[in-house]
Amino acid sequence: MQLGVILIPRLHVRLPAIAWAAGILAIVLGLVALAALQTQSHNLLQLQPGDPPMPFNAAIAFAIAGAATIAALSGRPLASALLGAPVTAIGALALVGHAFGLDVGIDKLFFASAAADGGAQPDRMAPSTAFCFVLAGIALNLTWPPGAPHLKANAIISLGAATAGIGGTAIVASMAGVESSDGWASFTRMALHTAVGCVLLGIAVYFLGRQLAPAAATPTLRWRIAAFVIVGSILVLSLHLALRQHESDEIRRATAADQASFRLELKVLIEDEINALVRMADRWNVRGGVPRAEWDRDAALYIDHMYGLQSLAWIDSALLARWHQPAVTVSADADIDGISDLQAVLQESHTEGTPFVRQFPPNAQNAARFHVYVPLYNDGRFDGFLRGVIRVDMLLGPLLQEHSGDRFSYVFRAGGDVIHEQIVDPLTEMASFAHVGTFAVRDLTWDVQSWPNQSMRRAQSTRLPELTLLGGLLMVLLLAIAMKSRHDSALKSVELARSNQELARSNQELEQFAYVASHDLKAPLRGVKQLSNWIREDLGGSLSGDSARHLALLEGRVTRMDDLLNGLLAYSRIGRSTVEARTFDPRAAIRHAVDLLDLPAGFRVEYADTMPTVVGDANAFQHVLLNLVGNAIKHHDRDVGQVRIAALEREQFIEFVVADDGPGIHADYHERVFRMFQTLKSRDELEGSGMGLAIVKKVIEQEGGSIQVLSSPAVARGTMFRFTWPKDKS
Numbered sequence: 001m002q003l004g005v006i007l008i009p010r011l012h013v014r015l016p017a018i019a020w021a022a023g024i025l026a027i028v029l030g031l032v033a034l035a036a037l038q039t040q041s042h043n044l045l046q047l048q049p050g051d052p053p054m055p056f057n058a059a060i061a062f063a064i065a066g067a068a069t070i071a072a073l074s075g076r077p078l079a080s081a082l083l084g085a086p087v088t089a090i091g092a093l094a095l096v097g098h099a100f101g102l103d104v105g106i107d108k109l110f111f112a113s114a115a116a117d118g119g120a121q122p123d124r125m126a127p128s129t130a131f132c133f134v135l136a137g138i139a140l141n142l143t144w145p146p147g148a149p150h151l152k153a154n155a156i157i158s159l160g161a162a163t164a165g166i167g168g169t170a171i172v173a174s175m176a177g178v179e180s181s182d183g184w185a186s187f188t189r190m191a192l193h194t195a196v197g198c199v200l201l202g203i204a205v206y207f208l209g210r211q212l213a214p215a216a217a218t219p220t221l222r223w224r225i226a227a228f229v230i231v232g233s234i235l236v237l238s239l240h241l242a243l244r245q246h247e248s249d250e251i252r253r254a255t256a257a258d259q260a261s262f263r264l265e266l267k268v269l270i271e272d273e274i275n276a277l278v279r280m281a282d283r284w285n286v287r288g289g290v291p292r293a294e295w296d297r298d299a300a301l302y303i304d305h306m307y308g309l310q311s312l313a314w315i316d317s318a319l320l321a322r323w324h325q326p327a328v329t330v331s332a333d334a335d336i337d338g339i340s341d342l343q344a345v346l347q348e349s350h351t352e353g354t355p356f357v358r359q360f361p362p363n364a365q366n367a368a369r370f371h372v373y374v375p376l377y378n379d380g381r382f383d384g385f386l387r388g389v390i391r392v393d394m395l396l397g398p399l400l401q402e403h404s405g406d407r408f409s410y411v412f413r414a415g416g417d418v419i420h421e422q423i424v425d426p427l428t429e430m431a432s433f434a435h436v437g438t439f440a441v442r443d444l445t446w447d448v449q450s451w452p453n454q455s456m457r458r459a460q461s462t463r464l465p466e467l468t469l470l471g472g473l474l475m476v477l478l479l480a481i482a483m484k485s486r487h488d489s490a491l492k493s494v495e496l497a498r499s500n501q502e503l504a505r506s507n508q509e510l511e512q513f514a515y516v517a518s519h520d521l522k523a524p525l526r527g528v529k530q531l532s533n534w535i536r537e538d539l540g541g542s543l544s545g546d547s548a549r550h551l552a553l554l555e556g557r558v559t560r561m562d563d564l565l566n567g568l569l570a571y572s573r574i575g576r577s578t579v580e581a582r583t584f585d586p587r588a589a590i591r592h593a594v595d596l597l598d599l600p601a602g603f604r605v606e607y608a609d610t611m612p613t614v615v616g617d618a619n620a621f622q623h624v625l626l627n628l629v630g631n632a633i634k635h636h637d638r639d640v641g642q643v644r645i646a647a648l649e650r651e652q653f654i655e656f657v658v659a660d661d662g663p664g665i666h667a668d669y670h671e672r673v674f675r676m677f678q679t680l681k682s683r684d685e686l687e688g689s690g691m692g693l694a695i696v697k698k699v700i701e702q703e704g705g706s707i708q709v710l711s712s713p714a715v716a717r718g719t720m721f722r723f724t725w726p727k728d729k730s
Contacts, residue, residue, distance in 0.1 A: 016073055016211050022204035023069035029197045030063030051174070052191045055125045061090045061133050062197045068140040069204040073211065077144035084140025091133030094125040126190040132166050132198040135159045139205045149212060154226070156209030161227030164202025165234035170195035172235075173242065221487050225480050232479070236472030243465040248433070251452055251460050255408065256435045259450045262403050262410075267441045269399065273306050273390065274355055274372055274442065281374040281386045288378045292323060299325035302388075308395025309388055310369065314376070316384040357443040361417040368392040368419035370444060396420045407456035412439075413447040424453040433457070529558045584618040586611050586656070590645055593625040603633055607645040612654050614725055620699045621725070625658070627692040628721050632660035653705065653727055659720040664713035673709060700725070 033054045036044035046053040068083035096102060139159035142152045170190040190198070206227065280298060284290055290298075299312040303325065314323040355374045362368040369391045376383040392412070400410055400422050409427070412420040427434060427449075434451040452460075532555050536543070543551065587607060594605050614621060625645070632643045641661055648655045665673060674697045700707045700723050707723035 016207075019069065019073055019204050019207035019211055022200045022207070023066045023073065026062050026066030026069070026197055026200045026204060028066075029193065029200065030059045030061070030066065033059035033193070034063065046191075052124075052126065052189050054191045054194050054197075057090050057094065058125050058129055058133075058191075058194050058197070061087050062201065065133070065136050065140065065201050066204065069201075069208055072140065072143045072208055077146070081141050081144035084137045084143070086137075087133050088137025088141060090125075091130040091137060094130035095127060095134065098127045098130070126194070128166055128170065128190045129194050129198065132163045132201070135163045135166075136201050136205050139163075139209070143208075143212070153209045153213035154222075156212065157206055157224070158209075158226050158230055160202045160204070160206030160209055161230045162202070162234060163205060164199050165231035166238075167195045167198025167200075167202055168231070169235055169238040171199065173238070221484070225483055228483065229476055229480050232476035233473060236469060236476060239472065240465050240469040243468055247461055247465065251433050251457055252435065254456075254460065255433055255450055255452050256437075258404055258408055259410075259435055259437050259448060262400070262450075263437060263439045263448060265403060266396070266399060266439065269307060269395075270441050270444070273309065273388075274357070274374075276302065276306065277312075277372055277374050277386060277388050278355060281376055284383070284386070285377045289383065295323060296325050299323075306390075307399060308390040308392065310391045310394065311389045313387045313389075314384060315373075315387055317382050319384075322384075355442070357441075359414050359419075359444055361414065362419065368414070368417070392419045397422065406453060407459075408450050408452055411449045413449075414445070419446065424455075425451075427451055429454070430457070525558050529555065532558070581616050582618070583613050583615050584621070586614050586621065586647060586654075589618055589622040590625055593622050593629060596626060597630055597633070600633065600639075602640040603636070603642070605629060605643045605645065608647065611647040612649045614654060615728060616703050616725065620703060624696050624699055624723070627696045628658040631692055632658070632662060632719070636660065636662040638662075650724075653724040655722060655724050657720060657722050659718060661718045664711040664717055664719050665709060666713060667711075670709045670711070674707075696723075 032044060034056070035041075037056050037059065042053075064083050065087045068080045068087065071077075071083060072080035136159065139156045142156055167190075171192065174190075174192045174195065280302065283298075295314070302312060303309050312325045313321050316322050353375055355372055357370055357372050359370045360366070360368065369389055372388040372390065374386040374388075376386055396410075396412065397420070404410070406424050409423045409425060409430075410421065411418060411423070411427075430451040430453070434449060437448045437450075439446040439448050532551055536551060539547075590605070590607050599605065629643050629645075633641065643658065643660045646657045646659075648657075673693050675694060697707055704726040705724040707721060709719065709721055711719040
């Protein structure tokens with residue numbers, strides 16, 4: 001316990017030193033960052049490639065906040081509050097800018113340069129950093145005006161703990177590579193050195209609050225536990241958000257992967273269909289044309305087996321549709337699809353001898369489609385084109401269903417026009433998971449947007465974030481309870497040590513009292529008794545009857561006082577000396593007690609031939625029997641009497657019974673008889689100190705047992721004292 005007394009003052013001595021050191025380091029960090037911004041030292045602004053740099057407003061806020069902490073520690077609360085105001089304003093304005101997408105002018109005060117790798121801008125503060133500055137600024141503002149020191153100190157402690165907790169979470173996240181813990185949603189992440197600065201600032205504010213706490217309020221256990229709960233809750237919440245963000249990232253990756261896979265599959269399919277049309281054209285070219293019936297049969301087979309192929313046509317060299325499958329009436333305008341530049345494009349395709357693909361948006365008459373033109377030759381002579389019309393919805397619909405099922409929604413656009421869509425859940429519900437890509441094959445270029453549906457998101461999500469949140473908060477709560485219990489145990493230990501000291505002091509005083517009672521008080525009694533003896537010897541037979549009676553009364557009172565002092569001294573000495581417990585035979589103690597009592601004629605003590613052995617102080621056990629048997633004989637109302645002693649072995653103790661056949665004790669006195677200086681009869685009628693049963697009760701309880709009296713004179717004579725004696729004193 002002396003160690004704790006020494007350590008507590010030392011801790012309080014170190015509080016301002018810790019706050020001073022953290023505040024100075026925050027100032028140094030801010031100034032170094034400002035110098036790095038001025039000199040464009042990217043290695044100081046950005047610790048490693050890919051990390052966000054420390055922005056200017058964060059650097060200046062660290063310097064100001066550190067100065068405000070030093071001002072508060074120097075006994076200048078007004079200066080601390082004035083310096084804390086711009087810190088709060090910088091953080092609040094940055095949060096407003098993030099929340100509403102506004103440019104409030106706080107991001108570009110003096111510097112607006114790019115980071116070393118051309119990535120994140122150094123003039124953009126992370127929202128988590130801004131929130132730390134708001135918390136620290138409010139804490140510094142609380143240092144003035146004076147008043148409510150206990151409440152303010154504890155509030156400052158909590159705000160400092162929260163600031164340090166957010167910074168510490170960002171440090172752990174940065175070291176572990178978990179980006180979503182040190183950034184909020186898609187906003188800028190907190191830089192590593194910014195996170196270190198937030199931890200320093202939080203420590204400075206925390207110990208500033210500890211230093212400002214009134215002496216009477218220390219130790220502020222509740223608020224230290226509150227600070228622990230705040231920091232622990234922030235860590236748990238950050239982990240929860242990180243796990244949720246990880247699941248969201250996995251869903252985004254799955255969405256992007258599904259779209260990439262589908263684009264590749266679609267590209268292969270379209271290429272295969274174009275190549276199939278090229279092979280059909282090659283048969284024409286090799287054979288110098290084919291019969292109409294054979295062409296119609298092949299065209300029908302192609303239409304039946306190819307995704308989205310709506311029709312095939314032979315367009316001759318004059319760009320007139322000669323054959324069409326299925327058979328339709330085609331006008332001259334339809335032959336060239338109403339596109340004025342198609343002839344030039346087809347002429348280019350004929351010249352190069354390569355297929356050509358042309359996209360057509362949807363209109364009132366037709367769905368979105370694209371045409372594939374393959375040049376035809378007869379003995380080296382241009383013989384027109386083989387045209388395949390492929391409907392986009394007939395191509396994409398079945399393919400999407402086979403590839404993605406109902407897990408994703410897709411929208412395809414060409415030139416801004418929606419050419420196909422497959423939507424299960426609205427984009428507004430899943431906008432944060434949407435992925436946009438570009439599909440290109442031959443002369444086709446489509447914009448593809450896809451997002452997961454609710455069923456897919458549910459399949460990818462787990463209960464782990466929620467279980468982590470609940471389990472983490474429960475663990476924080478249990479640890480806080482454990483801290484409180486440990487503190488209470490420590491306080492109880494201190495109280496116990498104090499009680500032991502008080503008990504030792506009380507025992508010492510009791511020993512002094514016993515010494516006084518046995519010497520200083522008994523010495524005058526011995527003198528009075530000696531004087532009475534001298535008077536009796538000097539006067540001899542000349543004493544009158546009244547004088548002899550008065551002298552006998554005096555001697556009786558002296559003897560009574562001596563007995564009282566002896567009883568009080570014996571009572572005070574119970575339990576003060578430690579006697580090694582040993583095993584003994586209770587019958588031997590009974591015989592010894594009976595021998596010491598020197599029983600009057602007509603009285604006898606009976607006990608069993610065998611009794612269970614007893615562990616403890618044999619002298620104390622014998623003292624109990626001396627008092628109980630002696631009282632039974634002394635208070636007996638007849639010349640003949642009997643005392644019976646029995647022992648019954650129980651599970652954990654031995655029960656002894658001392659019973660007599662005397663007049664008994666009324667129920668009103670069953671508790672009273674165990675009090676000090678209590679007698680059932682007047683001392684003039686029956687001399688006694690009234691300490692016997694009080695000593696018996698204390699001895700038995702000191703040994704770990706109990707005693708009770710059983711007697712009902714109105715029903716039957718006799719009194720029974722039943723007491724227990726433990727088998728094992730430990």
